[in-house]
Amino acid sequence: MSDQSTQLPRLARAGHASHCKRCLSGLPASQTDVDASRLALAFYCIGSLDLLGVLEEQIPAQDRDLWKEWLWAQQAKGSFGSGFRPSPFMTAQYLSKEAPSIEYTAYDTPHIIMTYTALLSLAILRDDFSRLDRSGLLEFLRACQRDDGSFSTVPGSNESDLRTLYCAFAVSSMLDDWSGIDVSKAIAFLSTCRTYEGGYGQSPFCEAQGGTTYIAIASLSLASASTGSEYLSALEKQQTIRWLVCNQDKSGGFCGRTGKDADACYCFWCGAALKILGADHLVNADGLALFLSSCQFKYGGIAKAPGENPDPYHTYLSLAALSMYQPSEQAAGAYTATWKFQPLDPLLNANEETAAWVRNHIPARNV
Amino acid sequence: MPPIQYNDDEPLYSERPEWSDVQPLEQYENITPLAPIFYSPEYKDATGYLRAVVKSGEKSQRVLGLTESVIRMNPAHYSAWQYRYETLVALIPSDFKTPSTINSPDPLPQILQDEIKLLDQLSTAFLKTYQVWHHRRLLLLLTRQAGHELNFIKKGLIEVDEKNYHTWSYRQWILGSFGGLGGGGTDESGDWQAVDEDLWVGELDFVDMMLAQDVRNNSAWHHRFFVVWGCGVRDGEEDRERVLKRELIYAKQNISLAPNNPSAWNYLRGVLTHTKTPFSPLLPFAIQYIQPLDFGGNEGSGQEPKGIVDLENPPPSETAQLPCVQAMEFVADAWEADALQGDGDQEKLKRAVKVWERLATEHDVIRNKYWEHRIRDAHVAMKKL
Numbered sequence: 001m002s003d004q005s006t007q008l009p010r011l012a013r014a015g016h017a018s019h020c021k022r023c024l025s026g027l028p029a030s031q032t033d034v035d036a037s038r039l040a041l042a043f044y045c046i047g048s049l050d051l052l053g054v055l056e057e058q059i060p061a062q063d064r065d066l067w068k069e070w071l072w073a074q075q076a077k078g079s080f081g082s083g084f085r086p087s088p089f090m091t092a093q094y095l096s097k098e099a100p101s102i103e104y105t106a107y108d109t110p111h112i113i114m115t116y117t118a119l120l121s122l123a124i125l126r127d128d129f130s131r132l133d134r135s136g137l138l139e140f141l142r143a144c145q146r147d148d149g150s151f152s153t154v155p156g157s158n159e160s161d162l163r164t165l166y167c168a169f170a171v172s173s174m175l176d177d178w179s180g181i182d183v184s185k186a187i188a189f190l191s192t193c194r195t196y197e198g199g200y201g202q203s204p205f206c207e208a209q210g211g212t213t214y215i216a217i218a219s220l221s222l223a224s225a226s227t228g229s230e231y232l233s234a235l236e237k238q239q240t241i242r243w244l245v246c247n248q249d250k251s252g253g254f255c256g257r258t259g260k261d262a263d264a265c266y267c268f269w270c271g272a273a274l275k276i277l278g279a280d281h282l283v284n285a286d287g288l289a290l291f292l293s294s295c296q297f298k299y300g301g302i303a304k305a306p307g308e309n310p311d312p313y314h315t316y317l318s319l320a321a322l323s324m325y326q327p328s329e330q331a332a333g334a335y336t337a338t339w340k341f342q343p344l345d346p347l348l349n350a351n352e353e354t355a356a357w358v359r360n361h362i363p364a365r366n367v
Numbered sequence: 368m369p370p371i372q373y374n375d376d377e378p379l380y381s382e383r384p385e386w387s388d389v390q391p392l393e394q395y396e397n398i399t400p401l402a403p404i405f406y407s408p409e410y411k412d413a414t415g416y417l418r419a420v421v422k423s424g425e426k427s428q429r430v431l432g433l434t435e436s437v438i439r440m441n442p443a444h445y446s447a448w449q450y451r452y453e454t455l456v457a458l459i460p461s462d463f464k465t466p467s468t469i470n471s472p473d474p475l476p477q478i479l480q481d482e483i484k485l486l487d488q489l490s491t492a493f494l495k496t497y498q499v500w501h502h503r504r505l506l507l508l509l510t511r512q513a514g515h516e517l518n519f520i521k522k523g524l525i526e527v528d529e530k531n532y533h534t535w536s537y538r539q540w541i542l543g544s545f546g547g548l549g550g551g552g553t554d555e556s557g558d559w560q561a562v563d564e565d566l567w568v569g570e571l572d573f574v575d576m577m578l579a580q581d582v583r584n585n586s587a588w589h590h591r592f593f594v595v596w597g598c599g600v601r602d603g604e605e606d607r608e609r610v611l612k613r614e615l616i617y618a619k620q621n622i623s624l625a626p627n628n629p630s631a632w633n634y635l636r637g638v639l640t641h642t643k644t645p646f647s648p649l650l651p652f653a654i655q656y657i658q659p660l661d662f663g664g665n666e667g668s669g670q671e672p673k674g675i676v677d678l679e680n681p682p683p684s685e686t687a688q689l690p691c692v693q694a695m696e697f698v699a700d701a702w703e704a705d706a707l708q709g710d711g712d713q714e715k716l717k718r719a720v721k722v723w724e725r726l727a728t729e730h731d732v733i734r735n736k737y738w739e740h741r742i743r744d745a746h747v748a749m750k751k752l
Binding site for chain 1: 392393394395396397398399400402403404405407410414417418419421422440441442443444445449450496497498501504505530532535536539540542543583584585586588590592593596597598628629630633634636637638640641733734735736737740
């Protein structure tokens with residue numbers, strides 16, 4: 001793969017940007033299942049435009065302001081504190097003359113994953129965060145943490161796994177305030193998700209999986225930065241690195257579980273985990289780019305595998321993977337410029353300038 | 368999977384006389400929306416009524432029908448699931464109590480039987496949707512009919528998708544929650560808990576069956592580790608030495624049937640590491656799988672006259688594609704560990720380096736940088752020896 005025969009085609013940046021802009025302007029009825037996670041989809045689109053470096057040049061300032069308004073309209077407060085809802089999918093239009101209610105109902109609460117993606121989206125749009133209800137956000141995180149240390153997607157729900165734990169850690173790190181959560185309890189839960197393969201499963205007892213392994217490694221690293229503690233032994237790190245590296249298959253792409261086919265999103269999940277572990281030099285970047293080039297859809301967007309339909313999730317994660325793993329000029333040849341990206345912060349999953357904006361504008365002390 | 372389309376023959380809720388007492392509530396969308404979905408008329412109609420019943424707090428039989436309609440059009444609609452569950456709980460006859468035992472023979476109320484039947488259908492249709500599995504868990508906490516669930520999962524894994532993550536994790540959750548951790552029925556706080564150790568009884572046979580179907584199914588290998596090592600000790604498994612021996616033979620035999628199988632090698636490595644057993648006693652077994660390569664140190668392996676089957680060291684078949692990359696990795700790791708933590712024989716580390724060189728340049732080129740990193744580390748270690 002790293003031999004001289006690897007020749008990359010063009011990365012169709014304009015097509016990928018168009019795919020994301022199309023999705024932001026509207027989705028067909030066949031996509032109704034993203035109704036309860038629309039904000040995350042919006043993040044993948046806005047994030048792709050950010051990574052491609054075209055946000056300011058292709059989206060008029062007036063439109064970007066409207067996007068911010070919509071994102072802020074999803075911030076809701078109530079008995080479990082403040083956070084962001086996925087969309088107004090459960091919010092009813094006010095009946096005539098009735099005063100708009102600011103508070104959410106038990107069936108329309110903020111969602112922890114949407115809250116994380118909303119904060120990142122607003123940072124990409126360079127919002128000043130003057131409207132962020134910081135104390136409400138801490139209260140919301142507290143309401144989501146369960147007795148076993150894990151976090152539910154919405155307050156009071158039994159639906160919890162490692163994804164939500166990462167979101168709670170990332171939001172705490174963005175706020176530079178960990179007082180909303182019990183970190184040691186959360187880490188004790190996280191540790192029970194580690195498997196004999198060296199990766200992490202989604203919940204205790206589950207099979208090692210690339211996405212949740214990123215989640216675990218990023219969470220531990222975010223917590224380390226705050227507590228100063230080291231959570232993994234040298235041997236555990238070695239085992240995790242080995243498992244992650246083994247997930248890169250002959251196609252150059254990464255699979256999410258031992259023996260499964262490569263999928264574009266795991267180029268990010270496994271690649272970012274390796275980068276956090278300081279093992280990015282072990283990834284075959286030319287192979288990774290070659291695989292992602294083959295996942296490009298003819299009319300724009302990147303799919304999970306060659307021949308599949310594209311979507312914003314796989315498009316964003318592919319571009320984020322490329323932002324960490326740039327192919328060699330030898331492999332990219334005449335198309336080198338199309339493969340260039342600004343560096344990515346693997347812990348927050350945003351380009352470094354956006355991550356710096358987060359660090360400068362979200363913590364309370366900077367208000 | 369695309370949502371199942373709404374049955375065209377069904378009238379809209381706004382056309383149903385039995386719903387004429389409810390005023391539907393449209394979705395709030397005053398602000399220019401981001402990524403708006405162009406909903407079908409049926410979805411718009413049903414969710415309008417869902418918002419209305421949620422607001423009024425109605426929990427009735429017709430709400431079960433309504434939430435089912437919404438869920439069939441959007442199985443990821445977690446609020447519809449949540450409200451459905453609360454409605455169900457409100458409608459269960461008041462004399463019903465969650466049984467104190469697992470798999471109680473007492474019949475469940477009709478409403479719960481119907482829900483299980485519906486879920487069996489929806490879980491197959493929406494296999495990859497979180498919410499459907501989440502709802503099953505909530506329901507199982509009410510009914511404790513874990514046996515039905517294990518059978519349902521077995522069927523789903525065999526017939527629908529043998530590697531589905533949700534299905535496997537649901538099985539692991541059931542066994543961990545209702546099967547007990549061995550040695551009695553108390554949880555961490557010492558409280559009595561309803562558990563049934565018998566739930567574990569068929570698990571190893573089940574793994575065997577799944578691996579017979581596909582020996583490369585990592586989910587099944589993982590499940591085996593979970594059953595044998597990851598979640599307590601079952602009756603009859605107390606002699607851990609014997610269990611270790613059995614599991615090593617199991618892994619080795621499966622490797623001999625299909626050597627290039629990372630899942631089986633990972634299981635083997637996992638068992639050795641978990642039990643703190645060194646790799647090197649397995650060198651005679653593993654070295655057979657790196658043929659025709661020869662790095663020295665092969666003495667006493669692969670030399671048995673034909674016809675004698677060595678259970679400890681099952682050989683590869685004559686048609687096996689060798690050398691096997693995972694065997695090369697295993698052998699080099701064993702030599703490295705011996706040199707650094709065992710007998711300190713520097714020659715072994717040199718042999719390991721030679722294996723990694725071959726992996727980097729010839730047999731596993733995609734990972735050349737990883738193998739080069741192992742070589743660099745070995746050189747650093749050698750200076751310290």
